[in-house]
Amino acid sequence: GQNIDQPTEMTATEGAIVQINCTYQTSGFNGLFWYQQHAGEAPTFLSYNVLDGLEEKGRFSSFLSRSKGYSYLLLKELQMKDSASYLCAVMDSNYQLIWGAGTKLIIKP
């Protein structure tokens, strides 16, 4: 079956760095997405990786290793507004998005 695993919850300190991991097993691969979702709101697009390596976008970076079925989202210089759930999603061979359950990130002052 298809499976996306990510930690349920993480806690970090304002100003610090946090890495949210995602491992996947899917039928085919057409890219991996990271979305941010604040409580009560819809997800917003953060990043898309389809090739191995690191994609940097401001304070956020996303890494992909297709051979390992692994990705991480790196958040630097954490701000209180970064408190949210972070969803990892993989597009399979049918171009369907398979969603992880999300990682709730709690930022403490």
Added chain:
Amino acid sequence: GAVVSQHPSRVICKSGTSVKIECRSLDFQATTMFWYRQFPKKSLMLMATSNEGSKATYEQGVEKDKFLINHASLTLSTLTVTSAHPEDSSFYICSARDREGPAQETQYFGPGTRLLVL
């Protein structure tokens, strides 16, 4: 960036009534739109994939006669929850795929509709 709107943002209705939710892509054409529902503290659950001008494809376990989807144009898809019951109370989110966007398969989400059935 691509913008998707959803209306209404919040609706309360009586059991047995029908509710229509609209999803619009405001600045791009979306040949494919997706409808999700999300329960509290749970991940997104895909309900159906809606293609412009054709019948929607429903995920296993989703009743197509209860959740009617119409995708009449490249910028509008509607989800109608027919004969709503309290267990249909949920957060309904649509997304649209921007085929012209930088990441071709990226989905952009509407703000969601919170449905409460009394």
